[in-house]
Amino acid sequence: MNTELLHANFGWLHAPPFPPACCHCLIIRSEAGLMLVDTGIGMLDIKAPEERVGREAMQDAGFQFIESVTALAQIQQLGYSATDVSDIMLTHGDPDHVGGLADFPEARVHLAAEEKQQLETDDPRYRSAQFSHRPHWVTYDINDADWFGMPSRCVDTAVNIDVRLIPLPGHTSGHCGVAVQTEDRWFLHVGDAYYLRGELTDPQHPIGELAAFRATDNAQRLHSLARLQTCINEHSNAFDYCGYHDTSELPESVPGFEEIR
Incomplete structure (x- = not known):
């Protein structure tokens, strides 16, 4: 099956003095339809931002x-509808990654079991309103395959291609x-x-302070960053x-950002 990987930005964040940050997601296109990696800021977030994002x-x-x-x-714009998205793979459940889930209510949503468990607590970093449409969760808790020396979890999607969750915890407990x-x-x-690719080579990168502050376990x-490097x-x-x-x-x-704004 021919598979095409498209890069897209599904949202912007801008909190000066930090520069604008994107919500870089992936669209996986095949004859069977579409799959997404993360969903950015969604339509319902725009309609009710305080309720859904806070x-x-x-x-x-x-x-x-x-x-x-x-x-x-x-x-x-690509000529598809919401029902053409069969599967969504989540890296984690922060509001800027999951806002678009509700725009694809029929899609199966794949994530680490550790992250799903944390979503069900009262952890303030997550917004329950973004999951009120009751997504079709599919969770994974077993590292069942090697991926270039890193543990991975094979994802069961509607499309016959190899997709893996690669555990990289720390930012959140189930981050992948x-x-x-x-x-x-x-x-x-x-x-x-x-947050920035430069963190891979500069252990004193200035953005590291923000990354440490946002981490569940720094x-x-x-x-995880060292293993990835x-x-x-x-x-x-x-x-x-x-x-x-x-x-x-x-x-x-x-x-x-300037073009869009």
């Missing part, structure tokens, strides 16, 4: 509510990267394992990768 998060992260940037708007096999090589979306986050150094010829917020990783074809 005033504090809106201000601290600088959520920008732009309808044309949402996942639903962009897949419609998502690896997708294309025809010629793998692609790894690392989620928020780093020591675990740093360990080792994997990239040893197997960079086998896969490409990106994070969620680094605008320099977006293709040139994706409009920048």
Whole structure:
């Protein structure tokens, strides 16, 4: 089955003095339809931002509510409808990653069991309103395959391609990267394992202070970052990768913040 990996930005965050940050997601397109990696800021977030995102998060992260940037708007521009999205792989459950889930109520939503368990607590970093449509959760708790020396969890999707959750905990307890096999090589979306790619080579990167503040377990986050760096150094010829917020990783074809605003 021919599979195409499309890079998209499903949201903007801007909280000066920090520069604008994107919500870099993936669209996996095949003859069977579409799958997504994370969903960015959704349509319902735009309609009821305080209820779904929360005033504090809106201000601290600088959520920008732009309808044309949402996942639903962009897949419609590609000629698809919400029902064409069969599966969504989540790196984790923070509000800027899951807002679009409700726009695809029929999709199966895949995530680590540890993250799903945390979503069901009263942890203030998660917003229960974003899950009130009762997603079709599919959880994974067993590392059942090796992925370039890292443990992985095989994802059961509607499309016959190899998709893995790669545990990279620390930012949240169940944070995972998502690896997708294309025809010629793998692609790894690392989620928020780093905010900026420079963290992989600079242990004193200025953004590290914010990353540490946002981490559920910073020591675990740093360990995951080190494991990721080792994997990239040893197997960079086998896969490409990106994070969620680094605008320099977006293709040139994706409009920048100033263009959208």
